[in-house]
Amino acid sequence: MATAISANKAELLAIANSVASEKMIDKGIVIEAIEEAIQRAARARYGAENDIRAKLDPQTGDLRLWRVVEVVEQVDDYFKQVDLAAGQKLQKDAKVGDFIVDPLPAVDLGRIDAQSAKQVIFQKVREADRERQYEEYKDRAGEIITGVVKSVEFGHIVVNLGRAEGVIRRDQQIPRELMRVGDRVRAIILSVRRENRGPQIFLSRAHPDFMKKLFAQEVPEIYDGIIEIKAAARDPGSRAKIGVISYDGSIDPVGACVGMKGSRVQAVVQEMQGEKIDIIPWSEDTATFVVNALQPATVQRVVIDEDDGRIEVVVPDDQLSLAIGRRGQNVRLASQLTGKQIDIMTEADASEKRQREFVERSTMFQEELDVDETLAQLLVAEGFGELEEVAYVPVEELAGIEGFDEELAEELQSRATEALERREEAARAERRELGVEDALADIPHLTEAMLVTLGKAGIKTLDDLADLATDELIAKKRSENRRGPSRDRAEDKGGVLGEYGLSEEQGNEIIMAARAHWFDDEPAAEPQDGPAAEPQDGPAAEPQDGEAADADPAQ
Numbered sequence: 001m002a003t004a005i006s007a008n009k010a011e012l013l014a015i016a017n018s019v020a021s022e023k024m025i026d027k028g029i030v031i032e033a034i035e036e037a038i039q040r041a042a043r044a045r046y047g048a049e050n051d052i053r054a055k056l057d058p059q060t061g062d063l064r065l066w067r068v069v070e071v072v073e074q075v076d077d078y079f080k081q082v083d084l085a086a087g088q089k090l091q092k093d094a095k096v097g098d099f100i101v102d103p104l105p106a107v108d109l110g111r112i113d114a115q116s117a118k119q120v121i122f123q124k125v126r127e128a129d130r131e132r133q134y135e136e137y138k139d140r141a142g143e144i145i146t147g148v149v150k151s152v153e154f155g156h157i158v159v160n161l162g163r164a165e166g167v168i169r170r171d172q173q174i175p176r177e178l179m180r181v182g183d184r185v186r187a188i189i190l191s192v193r194r195e196n197r198g199p200q201i202f203l204s205r206a207h208p209d210f211m212k213k214l215f216a217q218e219v220p221e222i223y224d225g226i227i228e229i230k231a232a233a234r235d236p237g238s239r240a241k242i243g244v245i246s247y248d249g250s251i252d253p254v255g256a257c258v259g260m261k262g263s264r265v266q267a268v269v270q271e272m273q274g275e276k277i278d279i280i281p282w283s284e285d286t287a288t289f290v291v292n293a294l295q296p297a298t299v300q301r302v303v304i305d306e307d308d309g310r311i312e313v314v315v316p317d318d319q320l321s322l323a324i325g326r327r328g329q330n331v332r333l334a335s336q337l338t339g340k341q342i343d344i345m346t347e348a349d350a351s352e353k354r355q356r357e358f359v360e361r362s363t364m365f366q367e368e369l370d371v372d373e374t375l376a377q378l379l380v381a382e383g384f385g386e387l388e389e390v391a392y393v394p395v396e397e398l399a400g401i402e403g404f405d406e407e408l409a410e411e412l413q414s415r416a417t418e419a420l421e422r423r424e425e426a427a428r429a430e431r432r433e434l435g436v437e438d439a440l441a442d443i444p445h446l447t448e449a450m451l452v453t454l455g456k457a458g459i460k461t462l463d464d465l466a467d468l469a470t471d472e473l474i475a476k477k478r479s480e481n482r483r484g485p486s487r488d489r490a491e492d493k494g495g496v497l498g499e500y501g502l503s504e505e506q507g508n509e510i511i512m513a514a515r516a517h518w519f520d521d522e523p524a525a526e527p528q529d530g531p532a533a534e535p536q537d538g539p540a541a542e543p544q545d546g547e548a549a550d551a552d553p554a555q
Contacts (some may be wrong), residue, residue, distance in 0.1 A: 017057070025126070031058050033124030046104065057218075066101040128197075133164040133197035137192045145203070149183045157183060164201060173206035174273050179498045190214055206236035211277070214268045215242070219257055227253045230490040233336035240275055241293060241333045243282035254279045278319065280337070287309070293334035297323035300347065306505035309476070310341045314350045331338040361385050369412060371420065378403070379412075391416035403554040424448050431442045436460045443513045450497055457496045465514040473497055474507035518553065 009180075016034060022025040038054040042065055046052060051068045069080055071087035071094050080100075093456055094100050147159035147166060155170040157179050168187055179185060180183040187203035190208040204210055212229045241446040246253035252449040257279045258265050265277055287302040290311055298303075299312040315323045323344050324331050333492035335342045344354070358380055367375035380403055384390055391413055398409035419544070427448035434455030440464050441451060459465055465473075475495035495507075 001121065015460040023415055027058065029128040030121070030125060031046075031056055031131065036124065037418050038065070042104065047075075047079060051080050052104065065104045067104055068099055069102055071096050071098045071100060103409065115232040116285060127389050133201075134192065134194050137164060137189065137199065137201050141189050141191055142213070143189050144186055144210070144211060144217070145189055146184060146186050147203075149179050149181050149185055151181060153177060157185070158205060159187070161201070164199070166201035168205060169202045172202070172206050172273070173236075174205050177205070177237065177273050205272075208232035208234045208240070209270065210448070211240055211242065214271055215257060215264075218264045218267045219255045219259070221246075221251060221253075226251060227422060229257055231339075232273070233333045235329055237273055237275055239278070239333065240272075241278045241280060241337050243280050243289065243293070243337055246283040254281055259427055278333075286338065286340070290334065290338055290340070291339045294323050294330065294342075297330065301350070305342075310340070311351070312343050312345065314345055314347055317346045317348070320344065320346055345469045357385075365390075368426060369415045371412075371415075387416045387419050391420055431455055434460065435513040439460065440465060440514075443510055445502060445510055447500075450500055453499075457494065462514050462517055466511065466518065468496070468511060470507040471495060473511065474500075474502040474504065476501070 016030040020030045035054045035056050038053055038056070042052060042054065046067070053066055053068060056062075057062045069082045069087070069090075069543045071084055072081045073084070073096055075081045075083050082090070084094070087098065087100060090102055091098075091537070098531045104175055118303070129483070143491040145161060147161040150158045150160040150165065157168040157173065159166045159168060165189070166189070168185075172190065173179075185205075187205050188207060190202045190204045190207060191202045193202070209232070211234060212232050215229060216222045219227065219491045222229065226248050227244055227246050228243050232240070233242075234240040242257075244253040244257055246256070250336070256264075265279065269275060269277060278295060280289075280295060283292065283459055286304055290302055290313060293300045294313065294315075297315055297319045299313055299315055299319075303312040303314075304327075305311070312425055313323070325333075331342055332345055358377070361380045361384075362373065362376040364387075365371060365379050365384075366373060369376070369390070378401065379390065384393075394412075395406060395409045395413065398404060398412060424447075430440075431448055431451040432438075432454065436451050436455040438462060440454070440460075441444060441448070443465075446454075454460070454465065473495045474497055476498045
């Protein structure tokens with residue numbers, strides 16, 4: 001058999017070199033795969049209980065095979081242990097506790113063993129190839145890459161990237177774009193994930209970053225950092241908006257992106273299958289940016305609600321359909337671009353809304369403060385909208401209203417405080433009727449009104465509240481406005497307490513306070529007796545030069 005192995009030296013090394021070159025992986029990995037395959041075949045021949053090792057010299061192709069055994073006083077495992085006398089036959093200076101080698105004759109790989117060895121080598125090489133692909137692409141997210149369409153499977157496009165494959169999922173394709181096998185395609189790398197079947201490289205042609213990268217390729221000022229795309233929004237295959245800013249006062253950011261006779265923007269439009277692009281000057285002032293984002297519509301007035309992150313935009317009657325756009329496209333893209341919820345209304349709508357709010361607030365003040373209509377309307381006209389504002393504003397501010405004096409201001413504050421207490425008491429009674437535990441009332445930031453809302457949602461105990469995530473508790477509800485972008489979006493119900501405007505920090509404090517009782521009864525960790533056991537080194541994986549275990553099997 002030694003002759004057979006000798007005859008196959010060159011063949012083993014040739015296989016290793018060929019596979020390493022073809023898959024572009026380290027030759028050492030292929031050598032290890034061959035060694036593992038031979039070890040498995042040898043264990044199948046001599047017994048799987050043996051600790052058998054194989055070593056293939058990457059330079060000469062020499063193959064060595066041996067069994068590692070431990071020298072012990074009394075043998076318990078005849079496959080992995082020998083007594084001192086038997087050990088000294090293998091190695092003269094062997095002593096109890098040594099690990100020595102027992103040379104084995106080379107195995108003749110039969111048909112089944114050879115097939116098994118081949119599978120082991122293929123598996124190892126495949127794993128190494130997958131790892132190489134992952135390492136090569138893992139840090140390239142956000143980069144534009146070019147490939148060739150390999151196949152179209154269930155609407156997903158598989159792209160050959162050369163040394164790897166990527167996939168453009170259906171939702172990341174430009175609608176109505178037809179791709180055929182063999183077509184060259186450009187896309188942005190969205191993400192690279194390590195999975196059991198190998199690294200998955202996800203590509204996109206519909207993501208806003210794809211458009212931004214295309215502009216960076218076509219506009220040198222963007223590549224050089226003179227112009228920056230601050231925001232981008234897309235309705236793939238139809239329309240897009242980008243907000244740009246120039247850090248050089250002599251360069252117009254919009255003009256630079258458009259290019260001479262529109263050459264630059266047209267190159268991007270062509271790659272994106274005719275998608276129309278609105279290039280908008282970006283502004284730090286939210287109102288200005290919203291006005292620019294709604295182009296080509298004309299805006300009369302912008303009202304920003306910082307607490308709810310909403311913006312009301314008032315437009316002339318004849319500009320309403322233009323501001324909203326076809327199927328709400330214009331306002332939806334503007335909302336994505338600004339990161340704010342935008343509601344479009346005409347001047348008549350805005351006037352009607354203001355009148356309705358004025359009447360509602362005046363009526364509330366009349367009932368709660370027991371004042372006449374004129375005084376209630378005067379409070380609303382001065383900007384007061386809630387009882388809390390009347391109760392806790394400085395007395396001087398109330399007394400400063402025309403027709404008010406300090407005595408009237410103090411009386412109004414007293415009545416407002418009493419009204420708030422009545423509300424609190426009514427809410428407390430309702431909360432208890434709903435069965436909400438008193439323990440929830442001790443949690444910071446929660447009012448009785450909030451506890452009623454929790455009770456109506458079925459959250460009545462500390463455990464019920466503790467099981468919620470912060471978003472489930474405080475996420476703000478996006479109202480369904482027939483003239484806002486939400487008409488084309490699935491309904492967002494928000495968190496249970498979304499209407500109360502709690503911050504994320506407050507939400508976290510509430511959840512953690514509700515979970516505190518989980519840790520009250522946990523036993524303290526008991527100290528272990530004696531020092532911690534330290535791991536012991538096992539036997540060497542293979543014989544080392546100059547050590548007792550490095551006996552040459554040929555001797």
